[in-house]
Amino acid sequence: MTPPLHFVIVGNGVAGMEAAVALRAREPQAKITVVSEESDHFFSRTALMYVLAGQLRHQDTEPLERDAYARLSLERVRARAVGLDSAGRRLRLSGGQELPYDRLLLACGSRPRPAPWPGAELAGVGHFVTLQDLAWLEAELHGGPSRGGPPPRPDAHLERSAPDSPYQPRPVAARRRGHLARQAVVVGGGLIGIEVVEVMLAAGLRPHFVIREDWFWPMAIDAAEGAWITQRLAGHGVRVHLGRGVAAMEGQDGLVTGLRTDDGALLPADVVVVAIGVVPNTGWLAGAGLDLDPSGGVRVGPDLSTSAPGVFAAGDCAAVPGADGRPRVEQLWYTARDQGRIAARAMLGDPVRYERGLPYNSAKLMDIEYTTVGEVWTGPAPDAAAWEWTLVEEGRVRSSTRICGRGDQVVGFNLLGRRWDHSVLARFIEERRDLSWVVQRLPQAAFDTELVPPLRVPADRLAAARALARPPQG
Amino acid sequence: MDQQGQQGLDSPWRSAWRSRGGPAWLIAALLIGFYVDLYWFDHLEPVARALGLRSKWFLYGALYSLGMVGGAVFYLRRHGNSRYHRVRIATNVGVQVLLAWTLPFVMPLLGGTEFYPSYFWPLKYDLLLPDTLWQLPLYLSIYGLVGSLLLSPLLAFFLGKRWYCSWICGCGGLANTFGDPWRHLTSKSTASWRFEKAAIHTVLVAVVFMTAVVVLKGLVGHDHPTFAAFADGTKQVYGFLVGSVLAGVVGTGLYPLLGPRTWCRNFCPMAAILGLVQKLGRFHIRVKPDMCISCGNCSAVCEMGIDVRAYAQSNQSFTRAACVGCGMCAHVCPRGVLRLENRVTVLGDKARQGLVTLDL
Numbered sequence: 001m002t003p004p005l006h007f008v009i010v011g012n013g014v015a016g017m018e019a020a021v022a023l024r025a026r027e028p029q030a031k032i033t034v035v036s037e038e039s040d041h042f043f044s045r046t047a048l049m050y051v052l053a054g055q056l057r058h059q060d061t062e063p064l065e066r067d068a069y070a071r072l073s074l075e076r077v078r079a080r081a082v083g084l085d086s087a088g089r090r091l092r093l094s095g096g097q098e099l100p101y102d103r104l105l106l107a108c109g110s111r112p113r114p115a116p117w118p119g120a121e122l123a124g125v126g127h128f129v130t131l132q133d134l135a136w137l138e139a140e141l142h143g144g145p146s147r148g149g150p151p152p153r154p155d156a157h158l159e160r161s162a163p164d165s166p167y168q169p170r171p172v173a174a175r176r177r178g179h180l181a182r183q184a185v186v187v188g189g190g191l192i193g194i195e196v197v198e199v200m201l202a203a204g205l206r207p208h209f210v211i212r213e214d215w216f217w218p219m220a221i222d223a224a225e226g227a228w229i230t231q232r233l234a235g236h237g238v239r240v241h242l243g244r245g246v247a248a249m250e251g252q253d254g255l256v257t258g259l260r261t262d263d264g265a266l267l268p269a270d271v272v273v274v275a276i277g278v279v280p281n282t283g284w285l286a287g288a289g290l291d292l293d294p295s296g297g298v299r300v301g302p303d304l305s306t307s308a309p310g311v312f313a314a315g316d317c318a319a320v321p322g323a324d325g326r327p328r329v330e331q332l333w334y335t336a337r338d339q340g341r342i343a344a345r346a347m348l349g350d351p352v353r354y355e356r357g358l359p360y361n362s363a364k365l366m367d368i369e370y371t372t373v374g375e376v377w378t379g380p381a382p383d384a385a386a387w388e389w390t391l392v393e394e395g396r397v398r399s400s401t402r403i404c405g406r407g408d409q410v411v412g413f414n415l416l417g418r419r420w421d422h423s424v425l426a427r428f429i430e431e432r433r434d435l436s437w438v439v440q441r442l443p444q445a446a447f448d449t450e451l452v453p454p455l456r457v458p459a460d461r462l463a464a465a466r467a468l469a470r471p472p473q474g
Numbered sequence: 475m476d477q478q479g480q481q482g483l484d485s486p487w488r489s490a491w492r493s494r495g496g497p498a499w500l501i502a503a504l505l506i507g508f509y510v511d512l513y514w515f516d517h518l519e520p521v522a523r524a525l526g527l528r529s530k531w532f533l534y535g536a537l538y539s540l541g542m543v544g545g546a547v548f549y550l551r552r553h554g555n556s557r558y559h560r561v562r563i564a565t566n567v568g569v570q571v572l573l574a575w576t577l578p579f580v581m582p583l584l585g586g587t588e589f590y591p592s593y594f595w596p597l598k599y600d601l602l603l604p605d606t607l608w609q610l611p612l613y614l615s616i617y618g619l620v621g622s623l624l625l626s627p628l629l630a631f632f633l634g635k636r637w638y639c640s641w642i643c644g645c646g647g648l649a650n651t652f653g654d655p656w657r658h659l660t661s662k663s664t665a666s667w668r669f670e671k672a673a674i675h676t677v678l679v680a681v682v683f684m685t686a687v688v689v690l691k692g693l694v695g696h697d698h699p700t701f702a703a704f705a706d707g708t709k710q711v712y713g714f715l716v717g718s719v720l721a722g723v724v725g726t727g728l729y730p731l732l733g734p735r736t737w738c739r740n741f742c743p744m745a746a747i748l749g750l751v752q753k754l755g756r757f758h759i760r761v762k763p764d765m766c767i768s769c770g771n772c773s774a775v776c777e778m779g780i781d782v783r784a785y786a787q788s789n790q791s792f793t794r795a796a797c798v799g800c801g802m803c804a805h806v807c808p809r810g811v812l813r814l815e816n817r818v819t820v821l822g823d824k825a826r827q828g829l830v831t832l833d834l
Contacts, residue, residue: 008807014768043770044767044769044770046767046768046769047767047768047769047770047771050483050769050770050771052486053483053484054484054485054486054487054488054489055483055485055486055487055771055774056487056769056770056774057487057774060770060771060773060774061768061769061770062770063768063770063783063787077623089783094561098658115686137672142488146487146488146493147488147489147490147493147494147495147743148493183521183551198482199483200485201483202482202483202484202485223497226778262807264723271637299727333767334764334765334767360765362765362809363808363809364479365810367477367479367480367481367482367555368477369478369479369810371810379594382666393598396475396476397475397476397478419478419810419813420480421762422715422762422765423762423763423764428553447810448478448560449475449478449556449557449558449605449801449804449805449813449814449815450801450813451557451558451561452478452556452557452558453476453557
């Protein structure tokens with residue numbers, strides 16, 4: 001009889017924990033160790049903004065009950081992984097400990113992209129990605145955690161961390177300044193940026209929102225949609241600065257006092273949140289002999305195995321082969337969850353392939369609901385056959401329904417202001433339906449709250465859809 | 475505006491009065507004191523008379539309605555963007571003010587009977603007792619019987635128990651207006667769920683037993699004085715324990731500490747019956763597949779202690795007996811994953827076209 005395998009998972013985020021749960025379901029006897037520097041419990045990172053606002057307690061953001069580690073016999077190690085000896089199958093932890101493994105899953109996620117500007121080290125400047133960032137921002141905005149309390153053992157890792165860790169506590173400017181943040185700047189027109197802006201509004205601040213691009217989140221939102229979001233932000237009292245970069249963070253005695261934009265303007269600030277994206281948290285793997293892509297993502301095959309034997313990667317830290325075969329990092333909740341499940345099966349030797357299928361996502365941009373499915377573009381049409389059809393509602397419901405197509409087929413949806421069942425829209429795309437067919441069947445995909453007046457397509461937009469459904473022959 | 479979803483974040487855990495701090499305990503003490511005085515003392519009688527009201531119960535009704543109107547204003551300022559909540563809360567407050575206060579107050583002045591048409595057995599536990607039925611005019615007796623035994627379960631089958639618990643009922647109405655600031659305090663623990671199941675069905679058995687005994691007394695009590703005394707005692711004990719202590723003192727008094735649905739979730743026999751019907755009926759909460767990010771807002775906001783996220787993150791549409799259909803889980807979901815629906819078929823997700831909702 002062979003001894004039970006030892007599975008080691010680095011990271012207890014959604015990818016790591018999905019894998020741990022799947023492994024335990026199949027292997028009741030195996031030893032499973034989960035290494036996390038950041039937290040005792042798996043929590044929903046996307047919910048950190050609600051904890052910051054005081055809408056949720058930390059515990060509310062934990063998808064599994066707190067006894068999950070005990071119930072599933074998962075061994076928990078609160079320490080930083082600092083190196084990997086893939087030949088000897090040993091994971092090195094900060095403090096000198098080594099963890100031998102039979103199968104290793106790298107699910108160590110992302111870390112915030114560091115601010116490349118002078119003054120980034122000032123107290124009062126930080127990110128909003130980790131639990132430690134949350135604690136820092138809670139201290140700057142509110143003076144400390146809410147009455148819901150901090151996470152359990154917030155500093156259990158400090159003895160076994162490293163200076164370059166994203167899970168190090170940040171200095172709190174409010175403590176030295178003697179008052180909470182009154183003026184705030186958020187840098188970065190993406191999801192984390194707009195979330196922090198929303199929390200700051202709830203905290204009574206009127207933040208500056210500095211966006212380098214010409215409108216908010218041009219990766220996903222087109223100019224007209226972006227104009228609506230800017231208008232909504234401004235209506236809530238946010239000072240939105242579009243098309244402006246950062247020159248430097250200014251400070252005095254080590255405390256941030258403002259942010260200078262690249263056109264020379266100084267935005268006074270007690271706190272600056274830099275939300276310019278995240279990068280794979282894989283700096284510690286340098287020299288481990290793994291194949292990393294230029295962004296830092298661990299390159300994996302279709303079965304999520306890395307270039308080292310017995311080592312797999314899933315979630316934000318993995319560069320998975322896309323439909324075109326090129327590796328890319330997918331920093332989404334649902335892809336991380338799916339990858340975690342697939343990786344667990346691969347670690348058990350199942351012949352599995354990770355296939356993402358049609359991309360989709362949703363978000364909430366301030367108070368505007370957003371759903372996207374399939375291929376959409378946010379600038380000029382990418383090729384001659386590509387077209388788009390838009391329906392803007394400005395009545396009792398404000399919404400924007402944008403459908404992208406190519407030839408006589410619908411290929412994508414970008415939808416703001418209403419709720420949609422993405423799985424129905426994905427089916428429309430997979431069935432290669434034309435625009436007229438799709439527009440007439442949009443109610444099948446509607447997921448609006450009861451009593452909300454349904455979307456009505458006016459005759460002229462319907463005629464436009466019919467015209468696009470039958471492109472001129474030739 | 476009929477924009478969907480939560481507009482602006484809420485911060486209950488940053489307010490002591492909403493997160494079991496000192497002010498919350500003070501409010502609870504005041505509420506409990508008020509209910510103890512209301513049920514077992516008569517200090518409020520002279521106040522009621524001075525205001526031209528027939529009894530302290532109309533003063534209580536006036537305060538109750540006022541609490542609902544005030545709570546509704548605050549609730550709708552926050553969530554009134556949703557048409558579902560606007561219509562629901564307006565209906566509930568309207569029923570309270572018109573049917574549960576004005577009508578019973580005015581009818582006797584016009585020579586009619588004091589009657590509360592928005593309450594049914596077993597919540598109004600004496601409605602079906604012989605003494606009540608004989609005293610009421612025939613049409614109201616029939617209304618009470620049909621409403622309690624036929625109409626209310628039938629509506630629950632088609633619309634879910636929400637038709638009553640979140641649209642009509644005064645207890646639910648107060649919880650969803652005055653009590654709304656504390657909705658996140660309802661426990662989601664497994665232990666609280668076990669308690670709920672045991673407690674609510676115990677009360678259901680108790681009210682059926684009490685009603686049966688008192689009805690039997692009406693039939694044979696004349697010949698069996700010992701049994702008649704037992705029946706009277708049973709009714710008294712039920713009235714004291716369930717009608718006063720659990721519904722009033724515990725149910726409302728503990729709003730700021732245990733959340734606003736302690737009574738509805740654990741003790742209301744009407745909720746128990748409607749919940750059982752709901753399990754067999756057409757109401758369900760539909761979960762959009764693979765979109766949940768496990769943030770926990772839905773579970774946190776559930777005033778009935780349902781761990782909604784457990785269903786949402788496992789792509790499982792569901793019906794829970796406890797759910798009162800307030801719609802807040804769907805409202806606060808940042809990904810629009812949840813939808814309250816009354817399905818006609820049980821074919822699941824494919825039956826999209828066959829779905830019937832409350833759409834007006």
